[in-house]
């Protein structure tokens with residue numbers, strides 16, 4: 001799919017190194033207003049990152065701009081609400097589309113490409129794919145940085161969660177939800 005200058009495609013295992021670099025740049029460049037440097041670095045080590053299960057499931061997208069990966073994000077039919085491969089509290093069991101909300105997962109846009117509609121392009125693809133898989137509701141654990149973005153896309157704030165980091169620090173995350181259609 002091509003959104004003007006942007007190309008959307010599914011991520012592959014071969015993209016993981018580039019995606020890891022993109023996630024670091026996104027967190028360091030775009031989250032400074034909401035989280036301290038210590039929180040951002042601890043979260044990069046313990047929480048954020050590529051979730052290889054999403055790539056294997058074919059539910060993780062990326063957008064290329066000028067042949068460079070400018071953003072990524074996905075959805076999931078599995079229970080884990082947030083967290084990459086290194087995040088300990090994962091739950092890979094499958095959700096029931098009739099009763100449960102699909103997850104929106106791990107959206108990161110490179111600072112050089114922020115506010116150009118890339119996040120929106122990926123979210124639209126995720127919502128379409130989740131609907132095609134039979135889900136009628138979506139939810140995610142949004143960073144404080146992500147809240148205005150998801151709010152603009154029709155998601156409502158449901159609950160604030162503190163994700164434990166280290167040295168008594170925690171990462172404030174907001175569970176947000178949306179009904180499709």
Ligand SMILES: CC(C)(COP(=O)(O)OP(=O)(O)OC[C@H]1O[C@@H](n2cnc3c(N)ncnc32)[C@H](O)[C@@H]1OP(=O)(O)O)[C@@H](O)C(=O)NCCC(=O)NCCS
Nearest residue numbers: 108109114115116117118119120142143145146148149152
């Ligand atoms: C959240 C994020 C993915 C949004 O990506 P993006 O490509 O910049 O978003 P879009 O350009 O599609 O934004 C669509 C709309 O969302 C809203 N929005 C996005 N970022 C916003 C911000 N920082 N402040 C206020 N509104 C914002 C706006 O309404 C925007 O439309 P507009 O630019 O026409 O005003 C990006 O800011 C990011 O990567 N942040 C750092 C990593 C992170 O915290 N990710 C969230 C994980 S849950």
